[in-house]
Amino acid sequence: MSSDINLTKLFWNVQFIYELVLAQEELEAFNIEYQIVNNLRSFNVFNIPDEEEFIKRTAYFEVVKGEPSLYSKITKANLTRSINQYLTHWYYPYKGKFHPQMIRALLNIMKVEKGETILDPFIGSGTLALESQLMGINAIGTDISEVCTLISKVKTQSLKWLPNIQEECENLSSSIGDIVEDSESKIIKEISKLVESIKIQEVRNFFLLAKLIAHSDKSRRSKKSFKKSFESNAEKMIESLNMFNELRNTYNLDLGETEISQADVRNLKIPSDSIDGIITSPPYSIALDYVENDKHALSALGYDIETIRNEFIGLRGSGKSKIDLYNQDMKIAYQEIDRVLKEDKYCTIIIGNAILNKKKIETIELTIDIFKNLGYTLVKNVDKIIFGLYNIMQMEKILIFKKE
Ligand SMILES: C[S@@+](CC[C@H](N)C(=O)[O-])C[C@H]1O[C@@H](n2cnc3c(N)ncnc32)[C@H](O)[C@@H]1O
Known part of the structure; x- marks a missing residue:
């Protein structure tokens, strides 16, 4: 029972196992019956309950039953040679940003609907804000760094x-x-x-x-x-x-609204139980120094680099005390995240374990423990490779928690 009419193809750039896992999760989220063909690059789909919606929202499928997906058109509006840098995603060379295609898939897997509100309290360069905007989802993005809030505003509000x-x-x-x-x-x-x-x-x-x-x-x-x-x-x-x-x-896109502001994740100015979903990647404990990376831009905005460091999670202290402070701060951050998220909704954390003095820092395990103690269920735990970015970390996890 296979025919070209049902052929649904992954994007040519999909190359990692985690991407295939997320692609399958997308099909599951849309209750689609499928069979994998052609060396894992194509799928035969037999029943798409809402085909129009799937063509509009899918992230990993370039072609759905022979028809190009909306995302295949969006990614072509690109001035750069990198598939991730379409539309305004390329603005500012920010290190350690999300892969936008992964964010789009996660929004599908978490079933965040048009008109609902998603939050990233470590918005960084605004990847989540732009991706949700493209899907008609409203986004709130906050970050301690004014460079980040500026990038995120300009990408989504210009x-x-x-x-x-x-x-x-x-x-x-x-x-x-x-x-x-x-x-x-x-x-x-x-x-x-x-x-x-x-x-x-x-x-x-x-x-x-x-x-x-x-x-x-x-x-x-x-x-x-x-x-x-x-x-x-x-x-x-x-x-x-x-x-x-x-x-x-x-394409008559109905864009979502974005609200971007400078805030410390430990004290969000967001009402309790008001958010329909969270996707975020916290600072990677000691792996990446965000102040050092954006030093020139922060100085140009008039910041004193040494003073500002103390407000960034993961940059305070040194040696073992640095890790302890990081863990304390992240516990408070997750409590704050829990306060603002509605019940029955999902919170996705993308996080890895860094290595310090040849010892693994167990940030993943800490994250899972904190969320379990807050009453969440870990519904998905996907290994994700970090490609060509850090030599201090090679893998991270996509942890999808549900607030029960
Ligand atoms: C892994 S990056 C986020 C990258 C983002 N996902 C993207 O696509 O660009 C972590 C962010 O945490 C921010 N950060 C560090 N300490 C913070 C704090 N106390 N409150 C809020 N944000 C903080 C950093 O400025 C950095 O932008």
Whole structure:
């Protein structure tokens, strides 16, 4: 009982076992009967209760019963060569971000519906906010770092201001054209002044991010001058927004709202029992130094690097005390997460065990224990490879908990 009519194909980039697991979970979430064919890359599907919805929402299937999925079209609105960097996902070179395709699949597996609200209290570069927006789901994103809240806002809230941004870009290029390029520091000061004087906050944020990307280019010793880098970043960012606009109009996308703010996860300004789902990846204890990574951008925003470190989970203390402080902080963070999540809803944590002085730090086990004590059931526990990013960690876990 197999025919090409039923053929449903994975995206060409799906290559890891965890992706295949999530693809199967997607089919299960939509109550689809299936059979795997063709060396695990294709599936024969026999019964799709809501085919239209599946074509709109699936993350891992490029073709559903011979028809291209909506996601296959979304991922083509891409200025970069990387499949993950479509639309505004590429804005700012943030280290350790989620794979957007995985987030889309998790939203399906957790059955978060259009119009509901999802939270990421460690929003980082805003991957969850943009992915949920594309599915019509509202997102709340918070982070301790202003660089992160800025990136997340600009990625998800600039589209509404596209005509103003385009107009401002023209004004800026004529003002910047008048600046005499005698010293780089003078140019940075002049560009900062011009950006600060932009009246509409969303438009100002857009150009502030273009400037922070130029700082980041400079810190990576780009050969481009600061002025060139700022101008070309802004232009490319606008090109992506135009693609976003076209995509929204062509496919009649009903985008979800996003609310992004700076907050400490240990004290969220969110009402209790108000959130329909959480997907987050906490700081990886000692594996990644988020302040060091974004040092240039945080300094450009006026932060004192040493003072700010104390507010970041995983950066306080040293040696064993660092781990103890991390564990204490994460316990408080998870209690706060529990407070805001509604009953019967899912919370997904993506977390790995780092190695310190050749000893494994058991963050995964700690996370499972805390959630069990809070009354959650671990409904899925998926091994996920970390590909080419850290040498300190090779694997992490996708832990899906249900608040019973
Ligand atoms: C693993 S990253 C999140 C990456 C994100 N999933 C993405 O796709 O870009 C962890 C984040 O935790 C944030 N963070 C650290 N301490 C925090 C705290 N006390 N409150 C809120 N966020 C914090 C860091 O700024 C960092 O952005």
